[in-house]
Amino acid sequence: MTGILCAMREELDPILEYMNIKEKIKHANNIFYIAEFEGEDIVLAYSKIGKVNASITATIMIEKFGVDKLLFSGVAGGVDEDLKIGDLIIATKTCQHDVDLTVFGYEPGYIPESKVFFECDEDLNNIAQNVAGKLGIKLKDGVIASGDQFVHSKERKEWIKKIFNASAIEMEGGAVGCVCWNEGVPFFMLRAISDTAEEGAGVDFDEFLEESSKISAKFLIEMLKEL
Numbered sequence: 472m473t474g475i476l477c478a479m480r481e482e483l484d485p486i487l488e489y490m491n492i493k494e495k496i497k498h499a500n501n502i503f504y505i506a507e508f509e510g511e512d513i514v515l516a517y518s519k520i521g522k523v524n525a526s527i528t529a530t531i532m533i534e535k536f537g538v539d540k541l542l543f544s545g546v547a548g549g550v551d552e553d554l555k556i557g558d559l560i561i562a563t564k565t566c567q568h569d570v571d572l573t574v575f576g577y578e579p580g581y582i583p584e585s586k587v588f589f590e591c592d593e594d595l596n597n598i599a600q601n602v603a604g605k606l607g608i609k610l611k612d613g614v615i616a617s618g619d620q621f622v623h624s625k626e627r628k629e630w631i632k633k634i635f636n637a638s639a640i641e642m643e644g645g646a647v648g649c650v651c652w653n654e655g656v657p658f659f660m661l662r663a664i665s666d667t668a669e670e671g672a673g674v675d676f677d678e679f680l681e682e683s684s685k686i687s688a689k690f691l692i693e694m695l696k697e698l
C-alpha cells in the first residue's frame with residue numbers, strides 16, 4: 472500500500488481533496504486517513520513539523536499500516552540559485568544538517584552505524600520526471616537537507632549548501648529517509664519552494680505556504696495516476 476506523508480495540515484489538505492476518504496484512524500496523536508484513489512487504497516497523514524514527529528508517523532505507516540512505498544509532499548526553502556518560489560524539486564537523497572558528532576572525528580550529519588545520506592527511490596524519481604515531461608514542468612532534483620530549525624539566514628544556508636551540496640532545506644526528509652532506509656521501504660520526496668531560507672524567509676513562508684502546498688499536491692496526484 473502507498474503511504475503519503477506531509478508535515479503540516481496545510482500540505483495534506485489539498486491532497487485529501489482528491490481522495491475518497493473511507494476511514495480516519497487516530498493513533499499516537501496522529502490521524503491516519505485510509506482513502507481510495509483510482510481503485511487503490513492509500514494511507515495519508517501529516518506528522519507535525521520536525522524530524523522526530525516525521526519519524527514517528529513514517530514508522531507507524533510502515534509497521535502498522537503496511538505501507539510499502541512512502542511518498543512525501545510539502546514545501547521547502549530553496550538553496551539552488553535557479554529555484555524560485557513555486558518551483559518543484561524531488562530529492563535524490565536526504566540528510567540531517569543539524570547532526571554534529573564532529574568532535575569525535577565524524578563528518579557533519581554522520582551518526583555511527585547509520586549514514587549521512589539516505590538515497591531516494593530511483594524508480595519513483597524516474598516516474599516523477601516522466602510525469603513532469605508530459606506536463607511540461609521543470610522538475611529539479613538534488614540533495615534535500617533537514618534539520619530541526621527553520622533556516623532563515625544566508626550564512627546557515629550557505630554552510631548547509633557547502634557541506635551537504637543541498638539544493639533545498641526543510642525539517643523532515645532526513646528523518647523519513649532514515650526510517651525508510653532502516654525499514655527497506657522505497658522513499659520519494661517532492662517539495663515546492665516556499666522561500667529561500669535567507670533573512671525574511673519566515674515572511675515568504677507565511678505568504679506562500681498554501682500556494683506552494685497546492686503545487687506539490689497537484690503534482691503528486693498526477694504521479695499517483697502513474698503508480
Ligand SMILES: CCCCCCN(CO)Cc1c[nH]c2c(N)ncnc12
Nearest residue numbers: 546547548621622640641642643668
Ligand atoms: C510554523 C512554521 C513551520 C515551518 C515548517 C517549514 N517546513 C518544514 O519542513 C518546510 C520549510 C520551508 N522553508 C523552510 C526553511 N527555510 N527552513 C526549514 N524548513 C522549511
